[in-house]
Amino acid sequence: MTITNADLRFNENGTPYATQFEDLYFSDSKGFDESQHVFLANNLLPQRWKDFHPAQFVIAETGFGTGLNFLVTLANFVLFKEQHPSSRLQLHFISIEKYPIGAADLRRALTLYPQLQAYSQVLLNQYPPALAGCHRLFFLDNSVILDLWLGDVHQVLPKIENTNTGRVDCWFLDGFAPSKNPEMWTQTLFDKMAFLAKDQCTFATFTAAGHVKRGLRQAGFEVFKRPAHGRKRDMLAGSITKTQNNATRLPYFARQGAQCSLKKTHSPPTVAIIGGGLAGANCAYALSKRGMAATVYCKESSLAQGASGNAQGGFYPQLNAVAGVSSQIHATAFTYAKRLYEELLVNGQDFAHQWCGTLQIAFNDKVTARQQKMMNNNTWPPSFIHQLDAQQASAVAKVSLPYSGLFIPSAGWINLPQLVQALCQAAKSQIACDKRLTQLNPQGEGWQIDWHDGSHTQADIVILAMGSDSLACQQLADVPFRLVRGQVESIASQGELTQLDTVLCHKGYMTPAWQGQHALGSTYIKQDKSCEYRLSEQQLNLGMHQQALIHCDWAQQMQTQSTGRAAIRCSTPDHLPIVGAVADFAKQKSQYQDLYKALPAAHYPAPSDHPNLFVLSGLGSRGLSTAPLCAEILISQILGQPVPLANDLLDALSPNRFLIKGLIRRTL
Numbered sequence: 001m002t003i004t005n006a007d008l009r010f011n012e013n014g015t016p017y018a019t020q021f022e023d024l025y026f027s028d029s030k031g032f033d034e035s036q037h038v039f040l041a042n043n044l045l046p047q048r049w050k051d052f053h054p055a056q057f058v059i060a061e062t063g064f065g066t067g068l069n070f071l072v073t074l075a076n077f078v079l080f081k082e083q084h085p086s087s088r089l090q091l092h093f094i095s096i097e098k099y100p101i102g103a104a105d106l107r108r109a110l111t112l113y114p115q116l117q118a119y120s121q122v123l124l125n126q127y128p129p130a131l132a133g134c135h136r137l138f139f140l141d142n143s144v145i146l147d148l149w150l151g152d153v154h155q156v157l158p159k160i161e162n163t164n165t166g167r168v169d170c171w172f173l174d175g176f177a178p179s180k181n182p183e184m185w186t187q188t189l190f191d192k193m194a195f196l197a198k199d200q201c202t203f204a205t206f207t208a209a210g211h212v213k214r215g216l217r218q219a220g221f222e223v224f225k226r227p228a229h230g231r232k233r234d235m236l237a238g239s240i241t242k243t244q245n246n247a248t249r250l251p252y253f254a255r256q257g258a259q260c261s262l263k264k265t266h267s268p269p270t271v272a273i274i275g276g277g278l279a280g281a282n283c284a285y286a287l288s289k290r291g292m293a294a295t296v297y298c299k300e301s302s303l304a305q306g307a308s309g310n311a312q313g314g315f316y317p318q319l320n321a322v323a324g325v326s327s328q329i330h331a332t333a334f335t336y337a338k339r340l341y342e343e344l345l346v347n348g349q350d351f352a353h354q355w356c357g358t359l360q361i362a363f364n365d366k367v368t369a370r371q372q373k374m375m376n377n378n379t380w381p382p383s384f385i386h387q388l389d390a391q392q393a394s395a396v397a398k399v400s401l402p403y404s405g406l407f408i409p410s411a412g413w414i415n416l417p418q419l420v421q422a423l424c425q426a427a428k429s430q431i432a433c434d435k436r437l438t439q440l441n442p443q444g445e446g447w448q449i450d451w452h453d454g455s456h457t458q459a460d461i462v463i464l465a466m467g468s469d470s471l472a473c474q475q476l477a478d479v480p481f482r483l484v485r486g487q488v489e490s491i492a493s494q495g496e497l498t499q500l501d502t503v504l505c506h507k508g509y510m511t512p513a514w515q516g517q518h519a520l521g522s523t524y525i526k527q528d529k530s531c532e533y534r535l536s537e538q539q540l541n542l543g544m545h546q547q548a549l550i551h552c553d554w555a556q557q558m559q560t561q562s563t564g565r566a567a568i569r570c571s572t573p574d575h576l577p578i579v580g581a582v583a584d585f586a587k588q589k590s591q592y593q594d595l596y597k598a599l600p601a602a603h604y605p606a607p608s609d610h611p612n613l614f615v616l617s618g619l620g621s622r623g624l625s626t627a628p629l630c631a632e633i634l635i636s637q638i639l640g641q642p643v644p645l646a647n648d649l650l651d652a653l654s655p656n657r658f659l660i661k662g663l664i665r666r667t668l
């Protein structure tokens with residue numbers, strides 16, 4: 001969903017000024033020192049990092065603005081790490097921004113701080129489009145994570161997944177002066193800060209306004225007046241002692257989160273990822289960002305032999321005219337995936353790809369109306385997706401197209417096996433091939449995995465990322481996976497098609513040439529599990545493309561050479577992935593059997609899950625867009641770290657959602 005950008009001016013000193021609030025972002029030329037004094041020193045940073053025990057220190061901020069506070073914190077963290085080289089501490093910075101500054105304005109604003117230039121550049125390189133929701137960015141070799149949430153604090157804070165002992169170690173309560181921005185500085189905000197706070201969480205704010213002081217006290221914080229910076233007299237700082245666990249938001253259903261429950265801390269846990277496709281490789285990569293190793297087990301003799309085996313997969317989000325749950329997930333996941341792919345390339349990994357954009361052509365009246373509605377609704381930022389008329393569409397595609405369309409410039413295509421290889425290489429994962437799962441049995445706190453070749457493996461944590469083989473795993477037998485066969489045609493470059501320079505999408509997709517071949521995707525045959533190449537599907541697929549491109553002579557003249565590849569995708573009834581702890585379906589069925597009575601949520605116990613067993617599956621044909629974020633969510637959940645997705649969207653990925661719906665409707 002589109003978010004309004006900040007309306008910025010720069011004063012005579014080059015300091016940014018927000019027209020929406022009639023206030024400066026920071027004091028002329030004193031921003032750095034002010035930030036250091038108000039937010040760092042008054043939260044006792046960096047001293048508190050020295051003896052801090054959990055692996056991550058979590059800071060949350062209201063109002064990201066230019067990111068100055070974040071960048072000053074980064075600079076402090078770098079210094080801290082230099083002075084404490086043995087420290088393993090990671091920093092997690094959550095910041096919420098209602099009106100994100102446009103990239104060009106941000107670049108200009110940050111030139112005021114040349115001492116932060118190295119860090120500002122990393123921020124600018126990853127800066128997300130003005131899209132509501134959480135954007136997770138990485139800094140300093142992944143030791144710092146920034147979750148930049150775009151939206152109003154009052155809407156965003158309730159969407160941040162909390163735990164019963166809180167999330168946040170320290171608050172930077174920023175935002176323009178309370179007199180200029182009264183809607184933000186409310187009791188609801190202070191209560192929400194207390195709700196997300198961990199025991200002994202501190203806060204600091206530049207204002208000393210009476211109602212802020214009283215409001216924070218009412219929320220449970222101890223509040224002190226402290227000397228402010230520069231010409232201002234006072235500011236506020238303090239902390240909170242939490243004597244009780246939070247009553248966390250129950251359902252979905254009846255939540256506990258997917259955190260791993262391993263008690264042993266003497267050695268790093270052994271992690272087995274079963275599945276050598278996009279899902280498994282992304283889990284290995286997300287773990288490696290936390291310095292954790294995993295072994296990836298694949299049933300074939302090499303990686304990416306299943307649905308992740310296509311040479312040119314279309315990489316684009318599934319967007320609708322209304323930003324419902326599914327398109328919000330797809331949009332956030334797509335932007336996350338794009339940053340991750342760029343990061344792999346910058347770090348020296350290599351995979352064939354082309355960021356050539358995708359053009360969704362308006363090939364019939366229904367699609368034209370849908371596309372027009374999306375544009376009229378301003379559902380998505382224009383930098384993300386915009387409309388082209390037929391002439392512009394032809395110019396972008398470099399083939400003649402008598403159709404208007406929607407263009408997503410940051411999309412493209414990727415060679416999937418090479419990408420999977422690159423992810424595992426970057427993660428330094430061990431790869432074990434020819435390992436087909438036969439059985440999983442609990443053993444101690446972890447699992448024994450029995451393989452088809454008669455061998456066994458022990459692991460503390462198991463992640464099931466098995467695509468169409470998910471059904472073969474007894475613990476997943478009650479998830480209603482849908483298997484769909486898809487055949488992709490590979491055709492030699494010919495005639496005008498040779499010029500094609502973007503991924504064309506209609507009911508299917510067609511890529512520009514790579515090594516003289518174009519990919520034409522794809523058929524969708526439900527409940528068909530065989531992978532042989534079929535001439536009947538070649539005709540079906542080609543016919544679909546020619547029907548959609550009926551007014552393009554070059555498409556009508558396309559000849560195939562009967563080469564292609566079929567694979568089985570694993571989808572779900574609601575077309576969304578399955579991410580989280582594996583439910584103990586038998587136990588949950590009895591725990592929640594009277595759900596249809598719609599009793600108060602507190603009536604229902606926490607769900608029985610299989611301890612230390614997790615799943616990432618059901619990616620359908622969308623894994624290129626969704627796998628990276630889903631893996632990042634899963635690994636964050638397992639490690640008890642903040643989750644990069646709004647909790648209402650997270651609910652939609654829950655592995656037990658079909659069971660719960662069935663129990664509510666009494667269809668089970």
Ligand code: SAM
Pocket residue numbers: 006024025026062063064065066067068069070096097098099100151152153154174175176181183184
């Ligand atoms: N921390 C920022 C920095 O380091 O540059 C400066 C913050 S600036 C003084 C205040 C920021 O709060 C602005 O970017 C403004 O758009 C944002 N803001 C104001 N009201 C907000 C709200 N209700 N929700 C989220 N952000 C808000």
